[in-house]
Amino acid sequence: xxxxxxxxxxxxxxxxxxxxxxxxxxxxxxxxxxxxxxxxxxxxxxxxxxxxxxxxxxxxxxxxxxxxxxxxxxxxxxxxxxxxxxxxxxxxxxxxxxxxxxxxxxxxxxxxxxxxxxxxxxxxxxxxxxxxxxxxxxxxxxxxxxxxxxxxxxxxxxxxxxxxxxxxxxxxxxxxxxxxxxxxxxxxxxxxxxxxxxxxxxxxxxxxxx
Numbered sequence: 001x002x003x004x005x006x007x008x009x010x011x012x013x014x015x016x017x018x019x020x021x022x023x024x025x026x027x028x029x030x031x032x033x034x035x036x037x038x039x040x041x042x043x044x045x046x047x048x049x050x051x052x053x054x055x056x057x058x059x060x061x062x063x064x065x066x067x068x069x070x071x072x073x074x075x076x077x078x079x080x081x082x083x084x085x086x087x088x089x090x091x092x093x094x095x096x097x098x099x100x101x102x103x104x105x106x107x108x109x110x111x112x113x114x115x116x117x118x119x120x121x122x123x124x125x126x127x128x129x130x131x132x133x134x135x136x137x138x139x140x141x142x143x144x145x146x147x148x149x150x151x152x153x154x155x156x157x158x159x160x161x162x163x164x165x166x167x168x169x170x171x172x173x174x175x176x177x178x179x180x181x182x183x184x185x186x187x188x189x190x191x192x193x194x195x196x197x198x199x200x201x202x203x204x205x206x207x208x209x210x
Contacts, residue, residue, distance in 0.1 A: 009026060010026045023045050077155070082102075095195075096117070109174060112172075112173070120163060129157070132185045135147075150173075177203075178207060
C-alpha cells in the first residue's frame with residue numbers, strides 16, 4: 001500500500017482470521033512520516049460470526065454466502081453513516097424526491113446509497129425501485145433498449161415512506177461500467193399511485209465511483 005497514485009480517497013474494510021472487522025479511510029500522501037502501524041483489537045468495529053472448524057477446515061457455500069451477506073450489512077451500515085456525496089443526482093415528483101447520494105466501489109461490487117424524501121402530506125407505498133441500463137440507439141430510427149440489473153443485496157429498503165419522512169438505503173450490484181451511449185435508470189414506482197420517478201444516472205458517475 002506504499003505505492004500509489006494521487007486520486008480520491010477510498011475505503012478499506014479488513015476482516016482478519018479471528019473474525020475481527022476493521023474499517024479505514026485510505027488517502028494518498030506524497031510523503032509518509034510513519035511506515036508501520038500496530039492495530040489493537042480494541043479498534044475493531046465488530047466481529048463476524050465464527051466458523052465451526054474441525055481437523056480439516058472446510059467452508060461450505062452456505063457459510064460463504066452468510067459471510068458475504070454479513071460483510072454487505074456491515075459495509076452498507078458504514079456507508080450510511082458517512083456524509084459523502086458523488087454529485088447532484090436528484091429528481092422530484094409531487095413532493096417525492098429520489099436521489100442517489102453516493103456510488104462506491106468495493107471489492108467487485110458497486111454500492112448505491114439512495115435517498116427518498118416524502119415532502120407530501122400522503123404516505124408513499126413503494127411498489128418497486130429498479131435499476132436498469134439503458135442503451136440509446138443512434139441513427140434515423142432512434143430507440144431505447146433497457147436491461148434490468150438485479151441487486152445482489154438490498155440494505156434497509158423500506159416498503160413505505162410516511163409523510164415528511166426521509167429514508168436512506170443501499171443497493172449492492174456487481175461492478176459494471178458504461179460507454180457514453182449508455183446510462184443507468186433508477187425507476188421508482190408507487191403502489192396504487194402515480195407519483196413515479198425515473199432518475200437518469202450518467203455513465204460518468206458509474207465509471208468514477210468513490
